[in-house]
Amino acid sequence: MLETTLHPQGRALPAAPNRGRRADALRWIAGAFFLAALAFGIVAWAVGDVFFLRLATEALIYGGLALSVDLLLGRTGLLPLGQALFFGLGAYVSALVLKHWAASFWLALAVAMAASALAGLMGGLIAIRSKGVYFALISFGLAQVVSKVVYNTRELGASDGLIGVPAAQLGAGLSTALPLGFFLVVLALIFATWALLSWLMDTPFGRQLAAVRGNEQRLAFIGVDPWRVKLAVFVLAATIAGASGALYPMLRGFVSPELMFFQVSGNAVINVIVGGTGTLIGPLLGSSLLTGLRSVVGSWTEHHHIAIGLLFVIVVILAPRGLVGGLAPRLQAWLDRRRDQELS
Amino acid sequence: MDWIQFVLAPQVINGLAIGVAVVLMALGLTIIFGLLDVINMAHGEFYALGAFLAVVLIGLGLSFWLALLLTPLLLAAVGYLTERTLIQRVFHSKDRHTLTLLLTFGLGVLLEDLLKIVFGANPLRLETPIAGATELLGLFFPNYRLFVMLFGGAVIAAVWLLVFRTPLGAMVRAAAFDRHMTASLGVPVHQVYAATFAFGVALAALAGVLLAPMYSVFPTMGRDFVFIAFSVVIIGGMGSIKGAVLAGLLLTQVQSVSSLWISPVWSDPLLFGIMVLVLVWRPQGLFGRLGHA
Numbered sequence: 001m002l003e004t005t006l007h008p009q010g011r012a013l014p015a016a017p018n019r020g021r022r023a024d025a026l027r028w029i030a031g032a033f034f035l036a037a038l039a040f041g042i043v044a045w046a047v048g049d050v051f052f053l054r055l056a057t058e059a060l061i062y063g064g065l066a067l068s069v070d071l072l073l074g075r076t077g078l079l080p081l082g083q084a085l086f087f088g089l090g091a092y093v094s095a096l097v098l099k100h101w102a103a104s105f106w107l108a109l110a111v112a113m114a115a116s117a118l119a120g121l122m123g124g125l126i127a128i129r130s131k132g133v134y135f136a137l138i139s140f141g142l143a144q145v146v147s148k149v150v151y152n153t154r155e156l157g158a159s160d161g162l163i164g165v166p167a168a169q170l171g172a173g174l175s176t177a178l179p180l181g182f183f184l185v186v187l188a189l190i191f192a193t194w195a196l197l198s199w200l201m202d203t204p205f206g207r208q209l210a211a212v213r214g215n216e217q218r219l220a221f222i223g224v225d226p227w228r229v230k231l232a233v234f235v236l237a238a239t240i241a242g243a244s245g246a247l248y249p250m251l252r253g254f255v256s257p258e259l260m261f262f263q264v265s266g267n268a269v270i271n272v273i274v275g276g277t278g279t280l281i282g283p284l285l286g287s288s289l290l291t292g293l294r295s296v297v298g299s300w301t302e303h304h305h306i307a308i309g310l311l312f313v314i315v316v317i318l319a320p321r322g323l324v325g326g327l328a329p330r331l332q333a334w335l336d337r338r339r340d341q342e343l344s
Numbered sequence: 345m346d347w348i349q350f351v352l353a354p355q356v357i358n359g360l361a362i363g364v365a366v367v368l369m370a371l372g373l374t375i376i377f378g379l380l381d382v383i384n385m386a387h388g389e390f391y392a393l394g395a396f397l398a399v400v401l402i403g404l405g406l407s408f409w410l411a412l413l414l415t416p417l418l419l420a421a422v423g424y425l426t427e428r429t430l431i432q433r434v435f436h437s438k439d440r441h442t443l444t445l446l447l448t449f450g451l452g453v454l455l456e457d458l459l460k461i462v463f464g465a466n467p468l469r470l471e472t473p474i475a476g477a478t479e480l481l482g483l484f485f486p487n488y489r490l491f492v493m494l495f496g497g498a499v500i501a502a503v504w505l506l507v508f509r510t511p512l513g514a515m516v517r518a519a520a521f522d523r524h525m526t527a528s529l530g531v532p533v534h535q536v537y538a539a540t541f542a543f544g545v546a547l548a549a550l551a552g553v554l555l556a557p558m559y560s561v562f563p564t565m566g567r568d569f570v571f572i573a574f575s576v577v578i579i580g581g582m583g584s585i586k587g588a589v590l591a592g593l594l595l596t597q598v599q600s601v602s603s604l605w606i607s608p609v610w611s612d613p614l615l616f617g618i619m620v621l622v623l624v625w626r627p628q629g630l631f632g633r634l635g636h637a
Binding site: 073079081126129130132133134136137138140141142144145148149152262266269270273303305306308309310312313316317320 | 433458
């Protein structure tokens with residue numbers, strides 16, 4: 001159906017980065033990102049700021065969602081247009097656990113992850129059957145249907161959502177109500193997720209994901225069932241999205257059906273594309289920059305979507321590799337030059 | 345008998361009027377996909393844009409009928425420009441499925457916010473151009489809905505004639521089948537692409553104008569509607585004209601008749617359930633693609 005060979009001059013989305021060459025640069029960028037985030041948290045705390053610390057925490061939470069989108073889109077070549085379904089599910093489950101069971105951070109996180117993994121398995125069985133644009137539209141439809149049902153279920157607060165979610169306790173006197181403490185916890189969790197995914201990409205499973213993206217049929221020829229690989233990555237992505245969502249009510253104290261809406265799924269895809277598809281660190285950077293931008297532009301006018309939409313359209317046309325995808329090769333060339341100089 | 349006359353029949357008629365509009369939307373989507381391989385995520389926003397443009401034109405003193413004629417033409421120009429300036433730029437890339445989908449998605453976000461800025465988020469209303477109802481076989485049909493059904497049906501028939509019975513349609517089908525061969529035969533393929541995209545957008549705008557007097561007009565009106573249109577296109581088969589018409593009429597009937605028993609909240613899940621079942625049975629949809637059958 002796709003006559004790719006007829007357009008050798010065409011520009012493609014970045015292929016899964018050649019790790020031998022670009023891994024260094026990506027690791028440098030990731031190191032810089034996490035250090036800068038840490039420094040930001042400490043400076044914000046030192047000057048007594050709460051607003052920006054909370055905003056940065058939210059950016060990281062949406063960064064987790066973006067990571068799950070990148071895992072599917074950048075690594076496996078599946079475009080999920082309904083990833084907010086699992087994000088919102090994690091948020092609702094976490095809010096319910098905190099409100100009605102126990103105000104325990106770990107319990108809420110664990111139950112939310114289990115629930116989203118299960119939902120990912122069910123959603124995956126439906127969505128994985130379809131390929132390409134069908135997958136994108138089916139995942140879009142799944143989220144649309146579930147969000148509508150939640151929106152109209154009185155037991156879940158209907159359009160108001162659940163309010164008055166208590167702060168979660170992490171043990172050792174640490175509570176999610178502390179701005180810096182919770183920021184650091186979220187940062188640590190996101191770092192762990194990033195590290196796990198980066199490691200996973202070098203395992204046989206990670207290579208199989210790249211193979212699904214490259215040529216699904218040939219993967220089957222060498223004895224690996226692409227369906228299983230895709231289902232596994234779909235469940236993994238759903239779990240990551242659910243875990244990120246579980247953090248949301250701890251930060252804001254409420255959940256609403258809007259968390260499952262297309263807006264959230266769409267924003268996650270925008271964050272990934274602007275940051276750099278397939279780079280893992282790019283989506284985190286994109287989420288941070290765009291959440292900041294939304295807040296800054298949002299304080300001027302409520303029509304910040306138009307700015308984000310415009311930026312997104314420009315990036316898709318002119319720089320489909322995104323920020324990190326464009327930056328990494330240049331940084332790598334510079335690193336290589338320096339190493340050559342040291343050797344000679 | 346009373347039940348059929350006063351409960352079922354109005355739902356069927358209502359469903360048919362909406363069904364015709366859904367088919368127009370789905371035809372636009374499926375023709376654009378069939379030829380260009382582009383999933384137009386901004387289709388719902390073009391539909392809303394059509395409705396708003398009609399409100400503006402009528403506000404300027406034009407009659408509804410003139411607006412019904414002008415709006416699709418104006419939106420066709422918008423569609424033509426969109427194809428030439430935006431979609432054409434990413435069209436030759438390897439991942440054009442994904443890139444064009446993302447591009448039109450960004451465009452949709454942009455358009456929706458633009459509509460909010462210009463018109464505000466509050467719903468606007470358009471007066472019914474044909475008031476009253478007609479009695480047929482002991483049933484009362486609102487005149488405007490009858491008009492929508494007849495006019496929409498005529499447009500659908502015209503689209504079918506255009507695509508399958510004219511030299512212009514032959515060019516489109518040939519380009520969908522093999523664009524390089526078609527280009528070698530002297531068909532200006534790029535213009536065919538842009539014109540087809542424009543045509544699809546005009547159909548969405550037409551659906552927007554037709555439904556504007558029946559529903560309120562607001563910036564996010566396209567969202568739910570485009571979901572139905574997407575379901576129709578997936579069930580009918582992406583790129584299939586026959587599929588869009590049949591699935592469109594069937595699904596809107598299911599939706600409208602089922603609303604007698606189940607709450608409208610569950611009509612989307614029902615639609616989606618049908619879609620999943622059809623995909624399990626026939627992953628490529630019910631009918632084949634434009635230019636391939």
